[in-house]
């Protein structure tokens with residue numbers, strides 16, 4: 632399998648500096664463009680896309696340059712080498728290192744969420760508004776699902792679950808089972 636390491640730049644914006652890897656450059660370019668303008672995508676608020684939109688850059692004026700073609704199965708190390716070379720995290724728009732441990736990745740995700748909490752909340756709010764009818768329908772169906780309390784052997788619905796948890800019968804059974 633061939634992978635490509637590519638770099639996105641713009642002649643008028645030296646900070647527009649992004650390294651990625653993919654299997655198909657044209658396809659990846661189209662994906663970048665579609666994510667950039669699709670606010671339903673969680674990546675919508677990644678540094679790269681925020682930068683493009685905030686500066687009102689015409690996506691088609693971006694330069695996609697292939698840096699390296701590789702047969703390595705795991706192109707992340709090579710991608711990381713280029714991220715370091717072009718310093719595209721500190722002086723660019725890469726959000727994460729390509730070659731990181733799972734722990735580091737989780738920490739990045741957490742930091743990212745904390746740093747973008749308002750935008751993410753806004754995104755969730757818009758999503759709920761746009762899908763209010765479907766979510767209501769989903770909740771209605773969800774509430775009909777039966778649920779059995781393992782302590783009391785009582786069967787009820789998801790809708791009545793919290794009521795059951797608070798009930799005397801259940802509370803008594805909790806204490807008896809302690």
Ligand SMILES: [Zn+2]
Pocket residue numbers: 780781782783784785795796800801804
């Ligand atoms: Zn119970």
